[in-house]
Every structure is written in structure tokens, then in C-alpha cells.
Amino acid sequence: MTPLSRNGIAARVALDIQDGWHVNLGIGMPEMVANYLPEGREILLHSENGILGMGPSPAEEDVDWTLINAGKKPVTALPGASYFDHAWSFGIIRGRHLELCVLGGYQVAPNGDLANWARDANDPLPAIGGAMDLAAGAQRIFVMMTHNDKSGAPKLLESCSFPLTGAGIVKKVYTDLCVIDVADNRFTVTDMVEGLTREELQNRTGAPLHFADQVAVLKDPA
Amino acid sequence: MIDKRADDLARAFEGLGDGISVMIGGFGDAGRPAYLLKALLDSGIKDLHFISNNAGDGDTGLGAFYHAGRVRKLSCSFPRGSVAPLMEKLIRAGEFELEVMPQGTLAERIRAAGAGIPAFFTPTSYGTLIAEGKETRDFDGRGHVLETALHADVALIHAEQADRFGNLTFRHLARNFSPLMASAAKRTIVEADHVVELGDIDAHNVHSPAIFTDLVYQCHDVPEDSWHDWRASA
Numbered sequence: 063m064t065p066l067s068r069n070g071i072a073a074r075v076a077l078d079i080q081d082g083w084h085v086n087l088g089i090g091m092p093e094m095v096a097n098y099l100p101e102g103r104e105i106l107l108h109s110e111n112g113i114l115g116m117g118p119s120p121a122e123e124d125v126d127w128t129l130i131n132a133g134k135k136p137v138t139a140l141p142g143a144s145y146f147d148h149a150w151s152f153g154i155i156r157g158r159h160l161e162l163c164v165l166g167g168y169q170v171a172p173n174g175d176l177a178n179w180a181r182d183a184n185d186p187l188p189a190i191g192g193a194m195d196l197a198a199g200a201q202r203i204f205v206m207m208t209h210n211d212k213s214g215a216p217k218l219l220e221s222c223s224f225p226l227t228g229a230g231i232v233k234k235v236y237t238d239l240c241v242i243d244v245a246d247n248r249f250t251v252t253d254m255v256e257g258l259t260r261e262e263l264q265n266r267t268g269a270p271l272h273f274a275d276q277v278a279v280l281k282d283p284a
Numbered sequence: 285m286i287d288k289r290a291d292d293l294a295r296a297f298e299g300l301g302d303g304i305s306v307m308i309g310g311f312g313d314a315g316r317p318a319y320l321l322k323a324l325l326d327s328g329i330k331d332l333h334f335i336s337n338n339a340g341d342g343d344t345g346l347g348a349f350y351h352a353g354r355v356r357k358l359s360c361s362f363p364r365g366s367v368a369p370l371m372e373k374l375i376r377a378g379e380f381e382l383e384v385m386p387q388g389t390l391a392e393r394i395r396a397a398g399a400g401i402p403a404f405f406t407p408t409s410y411g412t413l414i415a416e417g418k419e420t421r422d423f424d425g426r427g428h429v430l431e432t433a434l435h436a437d438v439a440l441i442h443a444e445q446a447d448r449f450g451n452l453t454f455r456h457l458a459r460n461f462s463p464l465m466a467s468a469a470k471r472t473i474v475e476a477d478h479v480v481e482l483g484d485i486d487a488h489n490v491h492s493p494a495i496f497t498d499l500v501y502q503c504h505d506v507p508e509d510s511w512h513d514w515r516a517s518a
Contacts, residue, residue, distance in 0.1 A: 110387060111311040112457045127313055128456040134312040139456070147491075148311075148337075148461045149395040152388030156408060183413060186375050188384050191362045194414065195388030198407040229411035 063257035065238035070282035073098040075164055075206055075236050079105055083161040086196055089133040092164040092206050108160060110192040112151045115143025132192060155199040163200035165193060167207040169222040172248050172269050174232045176205060177224035197228030209237035209266055216268035218249060239263060253278040288450045288500045289479060293323040296473050296499060304437040305333040307465035312338055315458030317442040319475045321345055322506045331356045335436055337387060337461060339363040339371060344511035361387035385414065391464060393434035398467025403432045439469035446476035450497025451490045459491055466496035475503040
């Protein structure tokens, strides 16, 4: 059994982004989704710091440090892009105008709860950034994360033990092992990597799994 | 005649003393007012309450203030970066207070202050730690959290262009919090890459209107090593 690479997870998330959607890609692994947006679909990327129509990173000689994404990395503005201040940018988020936000995750529960900003309620330096606004405001939240943490502990749990980013907001989870629909208070697996049994997947997950009638095969892009 | 242009940096903080609240425009380094931050550092004012999305990095710019022991409190959304270990040390020593909130809540609290709205309900953070102890109310079957306006004594803003009335433009995404902060502070001090004539900024293209601006300075580069004066005084 070979888990998906990070690029593989990003490519699988990108397949589910529809033509015409306005999408915010969270800091970290979700940023990689931008590299796999399917040909023939026009998708406008939003960044919290005030752009709709964000393009890929520029050539080194074209870097302008006033044109960066929310992760502070240099980006470009595509033809048709627009700039706006932070109040308007978060108005776009809270006003439910974004069809999708893809966020990283520490923990997800079957009721759609997401924890992704602090591993401890007493963290002296908790970093929220835009995650709570995105969690509360986007029309749908996809979470992209490894199936287990570095110690092997499951990140899909009966309930989140870390402080919540948002309650009842996750629609889908994409991991290096599977794709999961989160609805009706349960996890339903729709895609799995090859060579992994349902029992093995369940053993690596902290909440009961259900399986779709047809479970698709997950593979890294060639 | 209205002329907000100034040369003498001593004027910027005239009449202000320890304990003031200072909004600092910028997201990361985009729109960070380095020239005015250096002037604030040189002013000697301490016990500062900073309101800034990011905490700062290294020992220049915002970072220099932590090293020099000049910040009492930071209100922000993302206290990460290379100053984090120092901030943690100051917090544990009881010398520093950190207020962390969602980025959109920070922006809207500042906008509200400038727009005469004392408080507002937001869906953001409902059901999380951040909402604990705050008033909540259901609208259309969804929980919302009451947040209050965030005012400041001073806003420090970096603009691309400014005219003598104080109309401003910003380059690319250097706009971010700056127009909101300009409206929310009692004294809005601007550094501009280009101080231009009236009319050079077309009225269609003003990003922050003159009424919010109090002082306009021509921006100059701040040499990296000049930030380290705090070492001598520390």
C-alpha cells in the first residue's frame, strides 16, 4: 500500500473544484491545490489579504513583496483580478460568497467539527489568522490533511479534543489514504488508495467508518 | 489651506506619551510602515499597545520593540514569526499581554471603530474558545458573537502615493488593514513612497480619502543596522 503524496492529495482535491467557483486555499498544504486546477475550468482564487484572481508564483526577477498570498509568499494577479481592503475581503468570506475553502486540519469529527489552530487550550501563542472566518463563512469546507499525525495517532476522531476552529462545518476530508464525505453525523469513505483493506483503514481512524456503494481508487498523478 | 505634509518626525508623536495604542498597517511586510516605526522607536514612547495583524519578525521593525521592552500589549490574529519565543518569554514573565482574535474580527472591529459602530454580531468563532464569556445571539437559526469596536490613539500607514490633503493609494496588496486603521485612529500618520500634487491621484482611484489622514511624510529607507540602537539602550 502506498499512501498518496502531498501532491497527490492536492490533485484529488482539485478534481472536486467546479468551473466558476471562487475558492480560498488555506496556508500550508492547501496552497498546493492551485497547481492542479483542472484544465478547462475557470476558478478564481481568493486570498484573505485582499485579492480575487490570484495567480501562480512569479519568476524571481518579477517578485514584488506587496503582492503576496496569506502565507506571505510572492504571487501574481491574473488578468481580471481585483484588489480590496481587509474589511471587504472578510466580507467576501463571512458573506458566504466563496463556494469553497480548503483548510488544513489537526482533527475532524463526524459532526463536521474542525480543529486546526491550537493543539492546547492553554497555548500561550495561539495563531488563528483567517481560519475561523473561513470556517464560518465559506459555503463549503474541505479539509486536506495526513490521515494520522507524526506519532501515528488518528486525526479523524469521534470528537475533537483540541480547541475548535468551527463547529459542524466540514463537508469533505482528503487524506493520504482516502476521501471521506462528512454528513449525517458520519464519515463515509468514497475513495481509497490501492492495497489498503477497509479494516486497516478503520484501524488507523478514531471514529467508525462507513463505505459508499462504489469506492473509487486513489492514485498519485502520473 | 490644508497641508498635511510634514518633515520633522518629532511632530508625529507630539503631545503623546507612554501607554498609547498604535495601529500598524500591513500584512506581513506588505504595507508595513518601517520609516514611521523607526520614528516611534526613536521617540522613546513605551508601554505601547500595538494593534497589528502580525507580530513581527526578527529584531527590526516591529520586532525591535519587543527586544527593547517597549510593548505592553499586542492585539493581533497571527502571533507567529521569529519573535514568538521572545513574546512567550515576556508573557511568562508577566511583562506582556497578548490578545489574539480571528483576522476578520480584527478587521471588522477596526472598521467599526472608524464607522461609528460600537459593536456588531459575527458568526465567526461561535462555538469556539474565542467566544467564551462573550454575549451571543441567534439570527436566522445561527449563533453569533458580539464583538466591540477597536479604537486607537495613532495609526501608522505606508502608502504608495499621498497628496497634501492626505488622499492615499496603496500598491497591490499593501492596502490590507491600512484604510480601516486610517479611519479608526485619533491621529493617522502616513509615510508615502511618493508625495504628489493635488490631482495627481485621480478621484476615481483614491483608496483612502483625505479626511482620515493627519500627517504625511516622504518615506525613506531605514538602514538595517539602525534598528539595533535598542541594544545600546537596553
